[in-house]
Amino acid sequence: SQTIHQWPATLVQPVGSPLSLECTVEGTSNPNLYWYRQAAGRGLQLLFYSVGIGQISSEVPQNLSASRPQDRQFILSSKKLLLSDSGFYLCAWTRPPVNEQFFGPGTRLTVL
Amino acid sequence: DQQVKQNSPSLSVQEGRISILNCDYTNSMFDYFLWYKKYPAEGPTFLISISSIKDKNEDGRFTVFLNKSAKHLSLHIVPSQPGDSAVYFCAANTGGFKTIFGAGTRLFVKA
Numbered sequence: 007s008q009t010i011h012q013w014p015a016t017l018v019q020p021v022g023s024p025l026s027l028e029c030t031v032e033g034t035s036n037p038n039l040y041w042y043r044q045a046a047g048r049g050l051q052l053l054f055y056s057v058g059i060g061q062i063s064s065e066v067p068q069n070l071s072a073s074r075p076q077d078r079q080f081i082l083s084s085k086k087l088l089l090s091d092s093g094f095y096l097c098a099w100t101r102p103p104v105n106e107q108f109f110g111p112g113t114r115l116t117v118l
Numbered sequence: 119d120q121q122v123k124q125n126s127p128s129l130s131v132q133e134g135r136i137s138i139l140n141c142d143y144t145n146s147m148f149d150y151f152l153w154y155k156k157y158p159a160e161g162p163t164f165l166i167s168i169s170s171i172k173d174k175n176e177d178g179r180f181t182v183f184l185n186k187s188a189k190h191l192s193l194h195i196v197p198s199q200p201g202d203s204a205v206y207f208c209a210a211n212t213g214g215f216k217t218i219f220g221a222g223t224r225l226f227v228k229a
Contacts, residue, residue: 038215049221050162050207057215065216096161104150104169105211109161 008033012097012110019117025070025084027113029097032078037099039080040107041072044094056080092117121145122210124220133229137195141208141220144189148210152217153182153193156205165206166193198227 009032019025031037041053052065054072062072069088073081080097094114098107123142131137143151149170154162168175168182168191175182181194195202208220 050219052216055215063215094159098161100215100217103213104152104167105213105215105217106152106164106167107154107162107209107217108164112159112161114159 008099008108010097010099010108010110012095012113014113015111016114017116019087019115021089021117022086025082025087025091025115027082027095027097027115029080029082029110030078031080031099034078034099034101036077038105039074040098040100041080041082042096042098042109044096046093050096054082087117089117091115120220122208122218122220124206124208124223126223127221128224128226130226130228131198133200133227134197137193137198137202137225137227139193139195139206139208139223139225141191141193142189143191143210145210145212145218146186146189147212149213150211151182151184151191152209152211153180154207154209154219155202156207156222162207195225198225200227200229203227 011030040055042050056074070084096112097110100107121144152167153165156162166177166180173184184191205222205224207222209217211217
C-alpha cells in the first residue's frame with residue numbers, strides 16, 4: 007500500500023529564516039506530487055506540482071520554491087520566510103484516472 | 119476566480135439525521151468531482167468521487183449527487199454520526215494535474 011510522509015510536523019521560524027519541508031511517498035512509482043497550503047480558515051491553495059524528477063510547475067508567484075530530486079521526494083523551500091508564509095502545508099500524490107489526491111499529515115508552520 | 123464554491127461555511131446536524139453539504143461550480147469542463155474530509159491538524163482524506171457522466175454515486179453512508187444543468191453537487195451523509203464532525207472540501211478536476219478545491223464546510227454532528 008502507498009504511504010506519504012511529511013516532516014517536520016510543526017515548525018516555528020523567525021521572519022527572514024530559511025525553510026525546508028520534505029515529503030516522501032512509498033509504494034508507488036512516478037507519482038504526480040503536489041504542495042498545498044491551507045491558511046487559517048481558508049481552503050486549500052495549490053502551490054506547486056510535479057509530474058517527474060526535476061519537473062516543477064508553480065501556481066502562485068511567491069518567495070517559495072519546490073524541488074524534486076528523486077522520484078518519490080518533493081521538497082518545499084524558502085530562502086527568507088515572511089509572516090504571510092504561516093499556515094498548514096500539505097503534500098499530496100494523485101492516482102489516475104480520477105486523480106483523487108492522497109495527502110500527507112501536514113506541517114504546521116508559524117513564522118514569528 | 120473561484121471555480122468551485124462552497125457557500126455554507128458551517129452546518130449543524132443532529133446525530134442520526136441526514137447531513138447535506140452543497141457545492142457549486144462554474145467550469146463545465148470538469149471531468150471528476152470529489153469530496154474530502156479533514157480533521158484538525160491532519161491532511162484531508164478522500165471520501166468519494168463522481169464522474170461527470172453520472173448523476174449519483176453511493177458508498178455506504180455517503181452519496182454524492184451531481185446536477186450538471188445546475189452545475190451543482192451535494193454530499194449526503196445518512197445517518198450522521200458524531201465522528202463525521204469535520205471540514206468537508208468539495209473539489210473538481212478535468213482529469214489532468216490540477217484539482218480545484220472549495221473553501222470547505224465545517225460539519226457539526228450533535229449527539
